[in-house]
Structure formats: structure tokens, C-alpha cells
Amino acid sequence: MTEQRRGIILIGAPGSGKGTQAKKMKAALGYAHISTGDLLRAAVAEDSELGRKAKGYMDEGQLVPDSLVIDLLKEALGGPEAQQGFILDGFPRTMAQADALDAEVTVDRVVALQVPFDLIEERITGRRMSKSGHVYHVKHNPPKVDGVCDATGEALYQRSDDTAPKVVARLAKFESETRAVIAHYQHKGVVVEVDGVGDPSEIFTRVMAVL
Numbered sequence: 001m002t003e004q005r006r007g008i009i010l011i012g013a014p015g016s017g018k019g020t021q022a023k024k025m026k027a028a029l030g031y032a033h034i035s036t037g038d039l040l041r042a043a044v045a046e047d048s049e050l051g052r053k054a055k056g057y058m059d060e061g062q063l064v065p066d067s068l069v070i071d072l073l074k075e076a077l078g079g080p081e082a083q084q085g086f087i088l089d090g091f092p093r094t095m096a097q098a099d100a101l102d103a104e105v106t107v108d109r110v111v112a113l114q115v116p117f118d119l120i121e122e123r124i125t126g127r128r129m130s131k132s133g134h135v136y137h138v139k140h141n142p143p144k145v146d147g148v149c150d151a152t153g154e155a156l157y158q159r160s161d162d163t164a165p166k167v168v169a170r171l172a173k174f175e176s177e178t179r180a181v182i183a184h185y186q187h188k189g190v191v192v193e194v195d196g197v198g199d200p201s202e203i204f205t206r207v208m209a210v211l
């Protein structure tokens, strides 16, 4: 059974700004922000059974097996926060995931963030995070004190997959798996392409204009 809540997918290469835009959309629209990457990193941090299974794939910049991610997604879609609407960030990344999603819910919009590849590596390798999910960039959005989160005082770290060789692997997966997902939703007529180059607030204005 499909249903009538609002469903938006943010799709784009790693480093295209999906997480940044999804947080802003959540604040503006009140929909749940479901990031499979964040959920998986939380599972790894907790050292849960799922986290132990997923960690090796993530560290290498490979995709976590569909069955694991699909279960995680279904659980998140069933949560109370997601009943008004949801913003998917990092899912679906394969056709099997797209098919599983389509069997559960209707997707109204797929926002495809467009960023040239030469910008992506610079964005990703300069990215630093705090455990609670605040994101910085060493050049474009540095914290006030080097290595310390402005919001929480936590130490900042670099994701294990945010190094140059892992970025190459992640981009290859995007091309070989996720391009087909974009084409799938293009056939349904729900994809809008948004220029993902520029200041996050400027990109956010473009995103809101196409929803």
C-alpha cells in the first residue's frame, strides 16, 4: 500500500551537499530527515550487530548490502517523525533500494544536486565532523577554534571514508549504481535538477523553489 505523506529524495554524488540541504529542509518543512549514512555511522559508533556488519564496507567507500540498508530505512519510515513527510538523504542508492522504497511509499520529488567532480574531492577531503553531527570544512566553513566544534565543544574528526582514495571508490559506485536510480525517477517525471555549486543558503533557496 502506498500512502499520502510527502516524500522527497535528495540525490547526488558524495559531497554534493545532500546532508547540508536536508538539515535546512527539515528545519523549514518539519519533515523527518532520514540519512542512511548517519544511521549507519550511529550503528557503527554503538557497535551494534548492524554496525559491525556495515563498518568494513563503509571504511572502504563501498556500499553496504541492500538488505541491511533497506531494513534500516523501513524502520526509519515507520517512526513517528516521518508520518508527516520525509526527506531521504543517501537512499536509494541502488535499483534494488529504489524498488523496495517504491513498494512502501510514493515519492513526490527527487532533487538531484549537480556538482562538478573537481569540486567534490575538495569538499569531501576538507570535511570535518563532530560526533553529534555538526559539519565543518577546513577552508570554507572552519570552526572558530581549530579542531573543536563551535556548537558543542566536541573534538572534530575526519570520516574514515573522506580521504582521497576512498572518494574515488565512492564516486565510482555513484556512477555504476546510483545514476540508474536517477534515470528510474526521471522516467516517473519527478526529478528536478538543482545547481549545487555556491553558498549553502543560496542552494537552499534553489531547492525550496523546486519543491
Ligand code: ADP
Pocket: 013, 014, 015, 018, 036, 037, 038, 040, 057, 058, 059, 061, 062, 063, 064, 065, 066, 069, 089, 090, 091, 092, 093, 094, 097, 161, 170
Ligand atoms: P556520502 O553521500 O557523502 O557518500 P553518506 O553519509 O550518505 O555519505 O554514506 C556514507 C557511506 O555509508 C557510504 O559510502 C556507504 O558505505 C554507506 N551507505 C549510506 N547509505 C547507503 C545506502 N543507501 N546503501 C548502501 N550503503 C550506504
